[in-house]
Amino acid sequence: MSLKLQINIQTRPGYIIDRKVLRKKLIDEFKKWVAGQGSYQITVVLVGNRKIRQLKRDFLGKDEVTDVLSFPLASLEDAKEDVDEAVMLGDIVISYPQAKQQAYQNNKRVMDEVVELAKHGLRHLLGIHHN
Secondary structure (H helix, E strand, O other), X not given: OOEEEEEEEEOXXXXXXXXXXXXXXXXXHHHHHOOOOEEEEXXXXXXXXXXXXXXXXXXXXXXXXXXXXXXXXXXXXXXXXXXXXXXXXXXXXXXXXXXXXXHHHOOOOHHHHHHHHXXXXXXXXXXXXXX
16 A cells, blocks of 8 residues: 545635645645555535634634634544555635635735645644644
8 A cells, every 4th residue: 555645625616726736735745744655535625704613613612713724533543554445534624715815915826825724734634733
């Protein structure tokens, strides 16, 4: 078995992203942090401010909008060499309106901001947290 990452990207109509670029950037980020073998899966979901606020309130007890949330479901150690099924590491939820606003504020492309938020969320799924 080799190292493999499956990415499921879900968006709402009107949220324009380049799925191919996002997938490649996440795979590159994943390979920076993960060595060895295993088959893993993550889901990236782009939502509106109302949905991400609801998720943050329901799961973290904070009634506020944020740019990205990560919901880990398994760890890297859960991948077994003798199993062909991918281990679901978790979900990354990104607020597209927040990404758009932050891109504008930082003079960046929206796609670049979405990629950075997705990479940030991926690091959280991998157990890499900021201080």
